[in-house]
Amino acid sequence: MFGVTKFGDNIEDEWFIVYVIKQITKEFPELVARIEDNDGEFLLIEAADFLPKWLDPDNSTNRVFFHHGELCIIPAPRKPGAESWLPTTPPTIPQALNIITAHSEKILASESIRAAVNRRIRGYPEKIQASLHRAHCFLPAGIVAVLKRRPRLVAAAVQAFYLRDPIDLRACRVFKTFLPETRIMTSVTFTKCLYAQLVQQRFVPDRRSGYR
Structure with a gap:
C-alpha cells in the first residue's frame, strides 16, 4: 500500500506526515513504512551530520524504514559475505521486509540519527494548531x-x-x-x-x- 501527498511550499506538512507514519507503526507494530520526497531519502538529509560513512544517496535505496515507531536503517555488510542476512547491494523491498522482520534489533538507527528526526517532529500533534x-x-x-x-x-x-x-x-x-x-x-x-x-x-x- 502506498500514498502520495502534495505538500507544496509547506514543509511542515511533510514533517507532520512523518510524525503520523511514525505513530502508525508504533500503534500497529506489524507494519513497516518508508517515506521519501522529490529529494529522495529526506530523513537522511535531516540527519546528515550523523550518518555512517558508508551510507550515501547511491546505496540508500530501500534501507530507511519506520518499524515499531522507530527509525531503522538496513546496514551494508562490512565485508562481502560477512553477514549472510545482508545483501551486498541495496535490498529489494521483499528483502528489506524480511530483514526487518528477522533482525529488527540489529537495524535500529543510531540514537543520534533518531534524535535528529525526532527533533524535527517534536511538538506534534499540538503544533498543528500553531x-x-x-x-x-x-x-x-x-x-x-x-x-x-x-x-x-x-x-x-x-x-x-x-x-x-x-x-x-x-x-x-x-x-x-x-x-x-x-x-x-x-x-x-x-x-x-x-x-x-x-x-x-x-x-x-x-x-x-x-x-x-
Missing part, C-alpha cells in the same frame, strides 16, 4: 457554503490562485456562479503558509467580473 491562521474574508455566499462543508478546499483554491497563469485568468473575467453582490463576511481558516501565499499576491480583477 500553524493555523484565521482571517475575516468578504466572500460570495456560495463559496462560504462550500467552505463550510468542505473547508479543505481552501488549500486547492489558494494553490490555483497562487500558481495561476494567463489562461487561468480567463475564467475570472465573468463570474456567473459566485456573484459579487452576494458577498458576506466570514471567517476562513488557513495554514500560515497558505495565508502568506495569498497576501503576497497582487491581483486586479477584470472589470467585467463585477469585482473591485
Whole structure:
C-alpha cells in the first residue's frame, strides 16, 4: 500500500506526515513504512551530520524504514559475505521486509540519527494548531457554503490562485456562479503558509467580473 501527498511550499506538512507514519507503526507494530520526497531519502538529509560513512544517496535505496515507531536503517555488510542476512547491494523491498522482520534489533538507527528526526517532529500533534491562521474574508455566499462543508478546499483554491497563469485568468473575467453582490463576511481558516501565499499576491480583477 502506498500514498502520495502534495505538500507544496509547506514543509511542515511533510514533517507532520512523518510524525503520523511514525505513530502508525508504533500503534500497529506489524507494519513497516518508508517515506521519501522529490529529494529522495529526506530523513537522511535531516540527519546528515550523523550518518555512517558508508551510507550515501547511491546505496540508500530501500534501507530507511519506520518499524515499531522507530527509525531503522538496513546496514551494508562490512565485508562481502560477512553477514549472510545482508545483501551486498541495496535490498529489494521483499528483502528489506524480511530483514526487518528477522533482525529488527540489529537495524535500529543510531540514537543520534533518531534524535535528529525526532527533533524535527517534536511538538506534534499540538503544533498543528500553531500553524493555523484565521482571517475575516468578504466572500460570495456560495463559496462560504462550500467552505463550510468542505473547508479543505481552501488549500486547492489558494494553490490555483497562487500558481495561476494567463489562461487561468480567463475564467475570472465573468463570474456567473459566485456573484459579487452576494458577498458576506466570514471567517476562513488557513495554514500560515497558505495565508502568506495569498497576501503576497497582487491581483486586479477584470472589470467585467463585477469585482473591485
